[in-house]
Amino acid sequence: xxxxxxxxxALPGSDTWSRPLLxxxxxxxxxxxxxxxxxxxxxxxxxxxxxxxxNYEKGLVGWPPVETxxxxxxxxxxxxxxxxxxxxxCGGRASNSTYVKVKMEGVVIARKIDISxxxxxxxxxxxxxxxxxxxxxxxxxxxxxxxxxxxFKLTYQDKEGDWLIAEDVPWx
Amino acid sequence: MAFSFPDxxxxxxxxxxxxxxxxxxxxxxxxxxxxxxxxxxRKVFVGNCYAVSPRMVIRRFPEFRSIExxxxxxxxxxxxxxxxxxxxxxxxxxxxxxxxxWLEEIRLKRMVVTDESLELIAKxxxxxxxxxxxxxxxxxxxxxxxxxxxxxxxxxxxxxDCEVDDLSAHWLSHFPETYTSLVSLNISCLGSDEVSFSALxxxxxxxxxxxxLRLNRAVPLDKISNILRHAPxxxxxxxxxxxxxxxxxxxxxxxxxxxxxxxxxxxxxFWDVVPDYLPAIYxxxxxxxxxxxxYATIQSPDLIKLVSHCPNLQRLLVLDYxxxxxxxxxxSSCKDLQELRVFPSDPFGAEPNVSLTEQGLVAVSLGCPKxxxxxxxxxxxxxxxxxxxxxNRPNFTRFRLCIIEPKTADYLTLEPLxxxxxxxxxxxxxxxRLSLSGLLTDRVFEYxxxxxxxxxxxxxxxxxxxxxGLHHVLSGCESLRKLEIRDCPFGDKALLxxxxxxxxxxxxxxxxCAVSFAACKLLGQKMPRLNVEVIDERGPPDSRPENxxxxxxxxxxxxxxxxxxxxxxxxxxxxxxxLRL
Numbered sequence: 121x122x123x124x125x126x127x128x129x130a131l132p133g134s135d136t137w138s139r140p141l142l143x144x145x146x147x148x149x150x151x152x153x154x155x156x157x158x159x160x161x162x163x164x165x166x167x168x169x170x171x172x173x174x175n176y177e178k179g180l181v182g183w184p185p186v187e188t189x190x191x192x193x194x195x196x197x198x199x200x201x202x203x204x205x206x207x208x209x210c211g212g213r214a215s216n217s218t219y220v221k222v223k224m225e226g227v228v229i230a231r232k233i234d235i236s237x238x239x240x241x242x243x244x245x246x247x248x249x250x251x252x253x254x255x256x257x258x259x260x261x262x263x264x265x266x267x268x269x270x271x272f273k274l275t276y277q278d279k280e281g282d283w284l285i286a287e288d289v290p291w292x
Numbered sequence: 293m294a295f296s297f298p299d300x301x302x303x304x305x306x307x308x309x310x311x312x313x314x315x316x317x318x319x320x321x322x323x324x325x326x327x328x329x330x331x332x333x334r335k336v337f338v339g340n341c342y343a344v345s346p347r348m349v350i351r352r353f354p355e356f357r358s359i360e361x362x363x364x365x366x367x368x369x370x371x372x373x374x375x376x377x378x379x380x381x382x383x384x385x386x387x388x389x390x391x392x393x394w395l396e397e398i399r400l401k402r403m404v405v406t407d408e409s410l411e412l413i414a415k416x417x418x419x420x421x422x423x424x425x426x427x428x429x430x431x432x433x434x435x436x437x438x439x440x441x442x443x444x445x446x447x448x449x450x451x452x453d454c455e456v457d458d459l460s461a462h463w464l465s466h467f468p469e470t471y472t473s474l475v476s477l478n479i480s481c482l483g484s485d486e487v488s489f490s491a492l493x494x495x496x497x498x499x500x501x502x503x504x505l506r507l508n509r510a511v512p513l514d515k516i517s518n519i520l521r522h523a524p525x526x527x528x529x530x531x532x533x534x535x536x537x538x539x540x541x542x543x544x545x546x547x548x549x550x551x552x553x554x555x556x557x558x559x560x561x562f563w564d565v566v567p568d569y570l571p572a573i574y575x576x577x578x579x580x581x582x583x584x585x586x587y588a589t590i591q592s593p594d595l596i597k598l599v600s601h602c603p604n605l606q607r608l609l610v611l612d613y614x615x616x617x618x619x620x621x622x623x624s625s626c627k628d629l630q631e632l633r634v635f636p637s638d639p640f641g642a643e644p645n646v647s648l649t650e651q652g653l654v655a656v657s658l659g660c661p662k663x664x665x666x667x668x669x670x671x672x673x674x675x676x677x678x679x680x681x682x683x684n685r686p687n688f689t690r691f692r693l694c695i696i697e698p699k700t701a702d703y704l705t706l707e708p709l710x711x712x713x714x715x716x717x718x719x720x721x722x723x724x725r726l727s728l729s730g731l732l733t734d735r736v737f738e739y740x741x742x743x744x745x746x747x748x749x750x751x752x753x754x755x756x757x758x759x760x761g762l763h764h765v766l767s768g769c770e771s772l773r774k775l776e777i778r779d780c781p782f783g784d785k786a787l788l789x790x791x792x793x794x795x796x797x798x799x800x801x802x803x804x805c806a807v808s809f810a811a812c813k814l815l816g817q818k819m820p821r822l823n824v825e826v827i828d829e830r831g832p833p834d835s836r837p838e839n840x841x842x843x844x845x846x847x848x849x850x851x852x853x854x855x856x857x858x859x860x861x862x863x864x865x866x867x868x869x870x871l872r873l
Contacts, residue, residue: 129551137757181368182778184669184696184755185727190385193509193587196554197564250631 293741297325297503303332312337317644328495329591331355337361339378339798341403346387358397358422359388366751366799367428367776372734372803372844374829378860379403382412389416394540394778397422397712398550401612404428410435412443416467422448432457433482434599438468450478458483464491471496476504478529480561483508485578497522503555506530508561514542523837527810529553531561538568551575558610560584567594577601583792584609586635592618592646600625606662607631612648612669619652623659625642625791631665632656636696639669650677653693678712682719691716692727698779701731708732714739717747737761741768749774775800783841784811791819791856799848803827809846815847816865823850824865826859833863 297305297659306329309315319329336349349359363379364564365372374723381403382749395417404724405428413420439449440463457795465488474495479487487510496502511519511532520526534813536542546569550556565588580602585595586609595614599605601860605626612634622629634652638645650770654802656663657680664687673695684689689785702709709730710773717723717740726747727737732755741764748771756762763786765775794800794815809826812833816824826833827844854864 180698182367182372184636184694184700185370185751185753186639186669187369187427187637188371189455190586190635191639193563194589197589208342271820 297871299324299328302328306332306380313650334358335397335415338359338849340586340850341384342786342852342855343798343850348389348720348852350391352507355404356392357394357395358399359384359862360399360401361403362401363403363414365401366774367798368801368803370779374827374859374861377827377862378855378857378859380857381405382409385409385412385416389413393417394419394421394425398426399424399498400428401426401427402428404430405435406430407432407438409433411438414438417443421445423538424448424450425452425454426450429444429452431780433461433463434459437463437466440464440469440789444468444471445473446471446659447473447475449474450476451481452478454481456482458485461488462491464488464495464727467491469494471495472498473501474499475501476528477779478504478506478530479508480506481508482510484512487511492520493518499523500525502526504528506560507532509533512536513546513569517542517545517549520553524552525555527555528558528560528582529556530559530773531563533564533859534562534569535564535566536569539545543569543572547572547575556580558582558584562588565590567747570594570598571724573598578603580605582607586611586633589613589637596621597726600873602626603627609633611637612646613637614652615647616649616655617647617651618646620655620659623655627660628662629656629660630662631662631868633667634669636669644671650674653677654680657681659710662687662779663863664688667692667694667727669694669696670698672700673709673712674702674704675707675709675712675715676702676704678709679715682712682715686719686721688716688720690725691720691723692725692751693729694727697733698727706750710735714743717742717744722746725749728752728755734761734764735758737764741765744769746771748772750776752777752780754779756780756782759783762786763789766793772796773798775799776806777803781806784808791815791822794847795849796818799846801844801846803844804838805845808839809833809836809842811844813838813844817867820867821849821851823848825856825863826863826865828863829861 302325306315306318312335313535315329315333319326330352332441333353334356336353337360338344338349338355338361341361341363353671361381361384363381364377368377369372379402381400385398393416395418398413398420399422402424405425410431413423415438419868423439423443423446428451436449436451436456437460441447441817453595455837460658476494487508489511492507492511493515496505496519503526505519505523505526506528507516507530509532513532513534513536516531520529547608550573552575557579559573559576559580559582562585567590570590577598578601581604583598583605584604585598588595589611591613592615595610596618599608599618601616603625604822606628608622608626608632610633611617614634619634622632636646648670650670653666653668653670656666663685666688667690670693673693700702702712711735713726713736714733717726722742723744724746726740726749728751734757736762740750744750747769750765750769752775759782761780762777762782765772766786767790772793777800780802782802787807788811792848812824812826815822825846826842827846827847828842830836832845833840833842854866858864
């Protein structure tokens, strides 16, 4: 099952989110090496105060030390309790990977991010902003992390090619 | 005048010696004992598949029947070892296929097993009996079909925690109708569609010696009754999904089926469990010695009810839904408890979702006199609690504590937890395995180096201040075999000063520490019997300054020399690397 998401980040002041300044494309890579995440997460520098970030936002690999098969089996159960099985998210043949590849326009190197370790869109956006070093690309963005984050709108493009606001859909 | 027994007598005496350690000791007494022992060793254990080559093993032990091999480092379980690192079993199967047509048992842990390997096993060993694959990957149901079709004497097929490619649900049907020797079958890791129910039922029905059956999630609740009725002699059983609409007929069927199993001692499975169906197992609870509820997402009251029915429990795996209150009940009901593992239900949540604290562990340590092995995930700890635990339970052999937030201090005093863990190593004189967590300084390593003389395996994360910490461990822990470290400020000095120690150990893993590339090269150059492997996905380590820390380091002793199957992101530091300095 291949899910193609395209995320767009729009700067404050832009009238429509359909003309994003930064376009992030997410492709669910079926063959993604879910075990090869080591460095991509190590890349995340703790630029902001430690207090505002917990393990899961820092993207600590392998912490807490719960075996990968145990995590998968437990996560599948939570999903089955909450959403319909035909979602295909965690059934028998669906990809077990929750890794998505993020590519930013104008940047050669793609990054990988595990969406399952993020609990909300805010946290996902913040992580993406850090990953792509947005603050050094756009020095005119002042204010706190929260203010800047709120000025970006996450959008995604579903299979039919429609652009939708990510936050309209529940996180899970 | 030399006095000696005839070889046959010695061989007969040696046949009573089963443990590898004892066998190894026997073989070192003198040359003739070495010779006799090697011809009669039937079980070979290789703790690191790269420490020795298949040919060397076969040359030394010409007549073994059983082999156990381990591949990847332990931290591979937590995604710290990139895919493609290694641990391929095929070269071993290939060598043994030629030399050993009478091989009966293969046990593998953390290895890459391909369908080709499985097919070669099926084809080569006519009397093959036991295949145990623990945390392995790389194969599909096609490989399993080959095993099922060809291994007429297969007794045990155990795929615990493996990653299997599901290609066809029909591999089970490849067991011929004449095949009846199955004693143990564990397919709990298989995905949703990887089993054919009718084939399973027929197989279970005709294998009257079946003692262990662990099903996978795909097997629904209403199928369990039939299966159990076909196999009332089962000793160990793992359910599939334990959920269904609550119906009295299904319930009484299930309860009846469980009651008919008079030998049942161990239960597991319980995916998607619905509490209403739990009492169906009450008839067997009084005999249960092992219960694995680590996938059962039920709350404390239901867990308490269940546990109260199991007075003979020796081993319990459970989620932290059990909470402190549940552990208190466990402490008062299960006086035979030897092993407890409490897993986190929400490991990534910022706030605790359950009321499970250090109190639960204290209660169990106080109440269960035979408790010796613990794995405990929690969110807070105190030195006081650890000291109490250590004083009350000096018989711990395995103590693994994971405080979920790294560098968490004693919640009462805000001090490091050095003193608490120090008490553990001081009082628990037989401690063989220890995992640390929380806020820890070099002090805790001083305690460990001083007291933990029987410690064989140590896991460290986000701890220590300086190289002194690592030095204490390497210089003090006489029995240390495996050391795994992540995210600690340990660098070159301690490692180089204790280089000789590394040859007395199986392996050392260090990731996200401060060991420089230069030190790795030096170590590789000076210690020819160590394989010093640098794992770095950023690119070749010599493309960065030499004093740059390497990402991951895996050092292990080996008489086979550097391996030849390394992926592009692994570099071995051998004797020649010194010349390039």
